[in-house]
Amino acid sequence: MSLSQRPGAVRPGSFGQSSRDGEPRAQAIKVLVVDRHPIVADGLRACFAQHSDIEFAGALQDAAHIVDEVTARRPDVVLVDLDLGEVDGLEVVKAVLRTRLPIVAVVFSDQRSRVGAALQAGAMGFVLKCATGEEIISAIRQARSGVTSMSPQLSPLTVTPLPRAQIRSVLSGRELDVLRLVAEGHTNAEIGRRLFVAETTVKTHLQRIFAKLHVSDRAAAVATALATGLLVAGPDGFGGQVYSFRPHNVAVMPLRQQAVGGS
Known part of the structure; x- marks a missing residue:
C-alpha cells in the first residue's frame, strides 16, 4: 500500500456561516474514521449523530489512498485505528500530518503500549476502544481545539522506556520545571509567570528540551x-525524577480542558 503525499490547499478556519445576528457560527467538527471493521464505523456514526457539533465525514477500511481522501473530504479530525492490516496506523497519522492540511489525528486503539509512539508521531490523543461515547466525543473536541487527551482508563499504564543512549543529556532542573508545567497544560506565557521569567526564556528552554530529547514539539517531549521516567504522572501532577531511566508505571494525562500545546 502507498501513503503517498499530495499536499492540498488549506481549508478556511472553523468559522464559516454567519448567524442571523451577523456573528460567525462555529461549524461542526468533521471526523473521518479509518478502521478495518465496518461495525466500528457504524457505531461511531450513531454516536456522532447524537451531537450537533460532530459530523461523520465517512469511513475508510484501509489507508491505501488516505492522502487523496483527506484532501478531498477535508475532515477536521481523523480517528485512526493502529491495526490496519498491511499498514501501521502510525504511518497513517504521519501521512495525514505531512499534507499540512489543518487536520489533527486521534488514535482509536487498544494497543496501550504504543501511546508514547502515537504522541511522537503527532497524534493529538489516544482513545481506547472500550471508551464511552462521551469520552470519544470529548477527545475529538479537545484534539480539534489543540488539547492532547488520553482515555482515563490509561491510568496507570506501563510504557516501555527509551534507551538512555537516545537522550543526549539529562535535563537541567529549570528545564524539568518547564517540561512539568507543559505536561500540566500551561502555555508559555503562564509558565513564564509561574517561574518569574520572560516568555522568550521559556521558549529557549523548550528549544533546548526538544534538542536533548530528540523531539520537535511539546506533545512528543x-x-x-x-x-523515560523524567516525568512521573500522579494525582498531584507531574513529578520529576532526573537520572531515572527505569521502567515506570505512569499515568498518562487524563481527558482535561487545559492544552499541552500552544504558546
Whole structure:
C-alpha cells in the first residue's frame, strides 16, 4: 500500500456561516474514521449523530489512498485505528500530518503500549476502544481545539522506556520545571509567570528540551519524558525524577480542558 503525499490547499478556519445576528457560527467538527471493521464505523456514526457539533465525514477500511481522501473530504479530525492490516496506523497519522492540511489525528486503539509512539508521531490523543461515547466525543473536541487527551482508563499504564543512549543529556532542573508545567497544560506565557521569567526564556528552554530529547514539539517531549521516567504522572501532577531511566508505571494525562500545546 502507498501513503503517498499530495499536499492540498488549506481549508478556511472553523468559522464559516454567519448567524442571523451577523456573528460567525462555529461549524461542526468533521471526523473521518479509518478502521478495518465496518461495525466500528457504524457505531461511531450513531454516536456522532447524537451531537450537533460532530459530523461523520465517512469511513475508510484501509489507508491505501488516505492522502487523496483527506484532501478531498477535508475532515477536521481523523480517528485512526493502529491495526490496519498491511499498514501501521502510525504511518497513517504521519501521512495525514505531512499534507499540512489543518487536520489533527486521534488514535482509536487498544494497543496501550504504543501511546508514547502515537504522541511522537503527532497524534493529538489516544482513545481506547472500550471508551464511552462521551469520552470519544470529548477527545475529538479537545484534539480539534489543540488539547492532547488520553482515555482515563490509561491510568496507570506501563510504557516501555527509551534507551538512555537516545537522550543526549539529562535535563537541567529549570528545564524539568518547564517540561512539568507543559505536561500540566500551561502555555508559555503562564509558565513564564509561574517561574518569574520572560516568555522568550521559556521558549529557549523548550528549544533546548526538544534538542536533548530528540523531539520537535511539546506533545512528543511530554511523551518521551513519561516513557523515560523524567516525568512521573500522579494525582498531584507531574513529578520529576532526573537520572531515572527505569521502567515506570505512569499515568498518562487524563481527558482535561487545559492544552499541552500552544504558546
